[in-house]
Amino acid sequence: MESKDYLKDLNEIKDLMNKSSRFISLSGLSGILAGTYALIGATIAYWLVTEYSYGTLTLDGYIFRLCVLILLLVAFLSAITGIYLTTKKAKKNGVKIWDATSKRLIINFLIPLIVGGLYILIILDQQKYGQSGALMLIFYGLALVNASKYSIGDIRYLGYIQIILGLICAMLPGYGFWLWVIGFGIMHIIYGTWMHFKYDTK
């Protein structure tokens, strides 16, 4: 009789520890959509490069600039969708979107991401662009692993996968495009679907 109360106590403790330190209202659907944007962006870029640039990319070319624009657009749309759907989910769960847990999550996610972004810009400026695809995957993966401590723990696995893909990409730069498509496109869709059914449809 008493042990039943103790069990309830323990469950409540676990619940409070999670609620007070982790931001768990991330939306699975936003992962699916981010992956879809990445696939659409990659398709357009692929088509542009094969149709208008004879299958190669030069750094100062017009097509290259278009590809960078597509990349930024994909990143921007993914962020907007993520913020919108997460806000909606947080409201539904009755938690604040901007509290200590979400702030901590954002900061810890952004540190590796911004460092990586700056690093890529620096080496692009030095004409070393062969590794930029690999670096994007690696730093994004590190950002996810770092953020996972402050959110749903499963994000960690997506991070590991991105890091591994990034390392493969570093060894096989010729397949960079396809590894990028797998990492940012397909993995986001698989992961988002998994999260959606695990957490959102309860």
Place this chain on the structure above:
Amino acid sequence: MSIINNINKVFDHRIRLGIMSVLMVNEYADFNMLKELLDVTDGNLASHTKALEAADYIKVEKQFIGRKPNTRYSCTKLGELEFKKHIEALEKIINKH
């Protein structure tokens, strides 16, 4: 019975357990954060934080953010240790049944 000895009377209340749980995983928490998380009234929360403070399990810092007073709490080393012991004792009791 050593198990019974480890059940800490100071923690024998769900709000106190709640305060400790939050402070175990956060560097610190302020009064309003605890109030929201535990869903309790001001007076109720204040009396329980006082009891934990008296036992030296939590530390209280009063400061001003702008012109607003702000009270924030953190867990002491002793509190952390005692809380862990308490949880272990609870787990043992549950596993026995």
